[in-house]
Amino acid sequence: MTVSVARTARRLDHRKDALWLAALVHRLSGLALAVFLPLHFLTLGLAIDSEARLEGFLRWSDAPVVKLAEGGLVFLLAVHLLGGLRLLAVENLAWHDGQKRLAVIAGVAAAVAAVAYLAVVL
Amino acid sequence: MAGVPTEVQAEPKPSELKVSLWRGTDEGRYQDYAVPQRQNQTVLDVVTYVQRHLDPTLAYRFACRVGMCGSCAMTVNGRPRWTCRTHVAKVAADGRLEIGPLENLPVVKDLATDMSRFFEHWQQAKGTFAPTKTRDDPIEPIRPDSAMRIAASAAIECINCGVCYAACDTVRWNPDYLGPAALNRAWTLVNDCRDGAVPERLQAVAARGGCHACHTHQSCQAHCPTALNPTASIAGLKRRTVQAWLTGEITR
Amino acid sequence: MNLSLYLWQRGTAALMAPMVIVHLVVIFYAARHGLTAADILGRVRGSLGWGSFYALFVAAASIHAGIGIRNVLSEWSPLAERTAGIAAAAFALVLFGLGLRAVAAVTLP
Numbered sequence: 001m002t003v004s005v006a007r008t009a010r011r012l013d014h015r016k017d018a019l020w021l022a023a024l025v026h027r028l029s030g031l032a033l034a035v036f037l038p039l040h041f042l043t044l045g046l047a048i049d050s051e052a053r054l055e056g057f058l059r060w061s062d063a064p065v066v067k068l069a070e071g072g073l074v075f076l077l078a079v080h081l082l083g084g085l086r087l088l089a090v091e092n093l094a095w096h097d098g099q100k101r102l103a104v105i106a107g108v109a110a111a112v113a114a115v116a117y118l119a120v121v122l
Numbered sequence: 123m124a125g126v127p128t129e130v131q132a133e134p135k136p137s138e139l140k141v142s143l144w145r146g147t148d149e150g151r152y153q154d155y156a157v158p159q160r161q162n163q164t165v166l167d168v169v170t171y172v173q174r175h176l177d178p179t180l181a182y183r184f185a186c187r188v189g190m191c192g193s194c195a196m197t198v199n200g201r202p203r204w205t206c207r208t209h210v211a212k213v214a215a216d217g218r219l220e221i222g223p224l225e226n227l228p229v230v231k232d233l234a235t236d237m238s239r240f241f242e243h244w245q246q247a248k249g250t251f252a253p254t255k256t257r258d259d260p261i262e263p264i265r266p267d268s269a270m271r272i273a274a275s276a277a278i279e280c281i282n283c284g285v286c287y288a289a290c291d292t293v294r295w296n297p298d299y300l301g302p303a304a305l306n307r308a309w310t311l312v313n314d315c316r317d318g319a320v321p322e323r324l325q326a327v328a329a330r331g332g333c334h335a336c337h338t339h340q341s342c343q344a345h346c347p348t349a350l351n352p353t354a355s356i357a358g359l360k361r362r363t364v365q366a367w368l369t370g371e372i373t374r
Numbered sequence: 375m376n377l378s379l380y381l382w383q384r385g386t387a388a389l390m391a392p393m394v395i396v397h398l399v400v401i402f403y404a405a406r407h408g409l410t411a412a413d414i415l416g417r418v419r420g421s422l423g424w425g426s427f428y429a430l431f432v433a434a435a436s437i438h439a440g441i442g443i444r445n446v447l448s449e450w451s452p453l454a455e456r457t458a459g460i461a462a463a464a465f466a467l468v469l470f471g472l473g474l475r476a477v478a479a480v481t482l483p
Contacts, residue, residue: 013200019340034439044476055411081394091357121405295449334380374378
């Protein structure tokens, strides 16, 4: 006799499905962008004081670790955009089978965009 | 004689299935049973075996056992399925089964859930036909190839089994959400030219918890045993309600 | 989520899709050419075009993020829907304020 507290002892299996993961990635990337945006705006606001302050920040952000983080942000923005376009398509265009493949392609495209960015800046 | 299949093995193979069944109500535990493995066996066969030979206190539901009524829906290895149409060989490759009641519904006992909320949501979505004619009126001519009838027919075979409702995470996270089955039915009626309650129905599905709460996870469509597509129906409702709002047929 | 919020959410999304692409191009351009603060400010200061573009972008993003946060709060946090709505609206206002300030900082002459 096994003892289990949670009713679904085995992880809910549908959470491995490609389209469910696409929806989760869309939500999580949106959350991450929402957290990032105020910081982004505050940084740009440094220009009010002086161009030198903004330049100081931009120099700090030359560090590779910061560039890696920026690559991550490019990925988040691209993946959120592509996921959103997928949603708009499903909701407004005729039904299309084969969305799983498109969702995977979208994820890969976002990753490619991020890598391209890193290739430029690193 | 060549070509004649041998009889299906009646005696159990030496191997056994390790079956964990949910016992209790919303609180409880999984209890293990050893069930003889047979050559052709559905998950419903397994549950029935336990109740008849091992533990008569087990509570579960079934009726037709041939995939027509939807009564036997349960969570099998993490997914909601019709147990009478799920072959053990397909889901328990390693000889292990974990069977629980459908998710997102309160448990009456063991594997049986209380489906009241599912049907209340159905009513809230105005999922009932509102007739406009009497028996003395001529029959409405409906062309089977009309766009509306094609849309309705694609979604009409729902037997209220609750699998989509159990699979949906938005149902899990949003207690107001009417759910895929209710909205799918509403869509078939919105496309029925004989129905007299379309504006009220559109207003109902445009309210809080209606079609706009759907995040298009598509778990409903992935799990429907009748291969229906509530995601597409709900997308249709989203478009239709926006149209209705633009023309003033419904209010925000 | 209701019809009204849905329209605002999808509407701002559709509006922002081309804007995000422009923004990504700008990011890549600035990175590729190693632009300094002086370079960037030199190009956008006093520009009505860039100012309007990014002001609109900020407005749309604030609404879109606000509604998204509202959904996440009401579905994933213990907050009641009304409280989630208030918190999300507050967040949207903060974002809008900071965003306009940033646009002003960078584009006003």
